[in-house]
Amino acid sequence: xxxxxxxxxxxxxxxxSRSGAMDAAREQDWxxxxxxxxxxxxxxxxxxxxxxxxxxxxxxxxxxxxxxTDALVAQRRAARSAARPTWRRPVWQVAxxxxxxxxGVFAWLFTxxxxxxxxxxxxxxxxxxxxxxxxxxxxxxxxxxxVAISRNLRDIELIRGEALFNVSHDPSxxxxxxxxxxxxxxxxxxxxxxxxxxxxxxxVLEGTVxxxxxxxxxxxxxxAVSAGNGVGYSPAGAVSDLRPAEVNRIQGWRTQRMVFxxxxxxxxxxxxxxxxxxxxxxxxxALGSRHINGVFHIGDEAAFLSAMEQGxxxxxxxxxxxxxxxxxxxxxx
Amino acid sequence: MKHDPTQVSASAAEAAYPLDMSGPELGDPIPADPxxxxxxxxxxxxxxVSLQRYLTxxxxxxxxxELVQESYYRLLRHGDMVRVDxxxxxxxxxxxxxxARDHHRRxxxxxxxFHVPIEEQEIAEEHLGPDEQLASEQTRRLLERAIAELPPxxxxxxxxxxxxxxxxxxxxxxxxxxxxxxxxxxxxxxERLSAAMSEAT
Numbered sequence: 001x002x003x004x005x006x007x008x009x010x011x012x013x014x015x016x017s018r019s020g021a022m023d024a025a026r027e028q029d030w031x032x033x034x035x036x037x038x039x040x041x042x043x044x045x046x047x048x049x050x051x052x053x054x055x056x057x058x059x060x061x062x063x064x065x066x067x068x069t070d071a072l073v074a075q076r077r078a079a080r081s082a083a084r085p086t087w088r089r090p091v092w093q094v095a096x097x098x099x100x101x102x103x104g105v106f107a108w109l110f111t112x113x114x115x116x117x118x119x120x121x122x123x124x125x126x127x128x129x130x131x132x133x134x135x136x137x138x139x140x141x142x143x144x145x146x147v148a149i150s151r152n153l154r155d156i157e158l159i160r161g162e163a164l165f166n167v168s169h170d171p172s173x174x175x176x177x178x179x180x181x182x183x184x185x186x187x188x189x190x191x192x193x194x195x196x197x198x199x200x201x202x203x204v205l206e207g208t209v210x211x212x213x214x215x216x217x218x219x220x221x222x223x224a225v226s227a228g229n230g231v232g233y234s235p236a237g238a239v240s241d242l243r244p245a246e247v248n249r250i251q252g253w254r255t256q257r258m259v260f261x262x263x264x265x266x267x268x269x270x271x272x273x274x275x276x277x278x279x280x281x282x283x284x285x286a287l288g289s290r291h292i293n294g295v296f297h298i299g300d301e302a303a304f305l306s307a308m309e310q311g312x313x314x315x316x317x318x319x320x321x322x323x324x325x326x327x328x329x330x331x332x333x
Numbered sequence: 334m335k336h337d338p339t340q341v342s343a344s345a346a347e348a349a350y351p352l353d354m355s356g357p358e359l360g361d362p363i364p365a366d367p368x369x370x371x372x373x374x375x376x377x378x379x380x381x382v383s384l385q386r387y388l389t390x391x392x393x394x395x396x397x398x399e400l401v402q403e404s405y406y407r408l409l410r411h412g413d414m415v416r417v418d419x420x421x422x423x424x425x426x427x428x429x430x431x432x433a434r435d436h437h438r439r440x441x442x443x444x445x446x447f448h449v450p451i452e453e454q455e456i457a458e459e460h461l462g463p464d465e466q467l468a469s470e471q472t473r474r475l476l477e478r479a480i481a482e483l484p485p486x487x488x489x490x491x492x493x494x495x496x497x498x499x500x501x502x503x504x505x506x507x508x509x510x511x512x513x514x515x516x517x518x519x520x521x522x523x524e525r526l527s528a529a530m531s532e533a534t
Contacts (some may be wrong), residue, residue: 007524011524016419018421019516021501022417027418049523052468053476053480055466057496059477069493074499078511170404
């Protein structure tokens, strides 16, 4: 063990006091223990360590440890929700019932006013956040998100790019994601919102959300979208018919992969170019209608270009600002 | 009476600063609910000696006595407290720590300039400057090192509970651990951190 030994019994009682699971008899034992003269100082040490640790929140070391923790949490949550049937979440609900009790007293100071924060990613970057309500968000490349969470509301605005939300269940404050003039509302589910060229696309991986207009478009009809389905909406908030969720693409980007399953080359390149500052373009638009298959690591330009060459006989010429693909001699359209 | 060195400061302070139960002259009205008042008073009578000793480690002794009093009023004004003793003590110590921090900050800003508008003192915990922290540089360094050196799972449990406000059941689900294991890992983390505290003071 590093450093001097602390008092394990005091630390153990302190940890139990925060469990939200002590019954009355246990609480009596707790009280008796901490009130004994010879235990008081050790217990106060635990309380002091706990309270003063809060002041480290912004230290660079803590920030990097927290970033690692947040990423791990998102990973575990994603793995669990992929492995779990979507209609049963009993453990989670028990957890929430307990959390209302345990967090209630401690959180009051911080939850009265909504805490607003902005998060962004650079081109090619992905970032995982755990929000104050326990929900997690994975921000895809070149994205900007504004988050306001308080006791009564969970209001998120996607300003640019794409985000995958894993929403913790809380019927008392729906989780609303605004993007352009549309809003996607959930109680507890997993869904993806992407701002695209001609509007926004919503895919639901778990649970159900409603998608409708917001702001000036609030009077437009809302649509319920359940797991496995998705919708698009125009910049003005007009929602399309249901279509399949983009499950492969989303699970792909979550694991740093691009999944192309019989997709037009122009669509694949548009996806590829979201993650790079040196886009790949075609020497002739006519090439764009050819279809490709394959799974590529995001950022692995060499593998992608080599597949273009071997599969489609397209040769790459790299420039400073872009890479041009053109047919090899003898393979012109 | 036999002399017990651990009790001296607490009982002397008790005699010098009896807790005023009559209510403050200033501030928000205290909720009328008599059962709330009775609960808070019971809580105080039970924990104030400990609380005062705790505060003495953060601010000078005279100020500590004042802050004990102030914490009592704060809890009286905070009407919807959960009446579970373990949580209530935790809440009380958190409130007192925040008051100590305000106090410390007022002193720091008073030194910097003799006139600081009250609004500017309402700085959130997240935006503390170096003069506005209760923990000394040395304490911060020791705590930081203790956290960094925790075993990975223990550290994750601690960080999620301390900085992400997740409850034990939530952490248990995320990490595929039992609730009991989460509590044990929290205890482990707290033991290491409290050891760092005794090293610091």
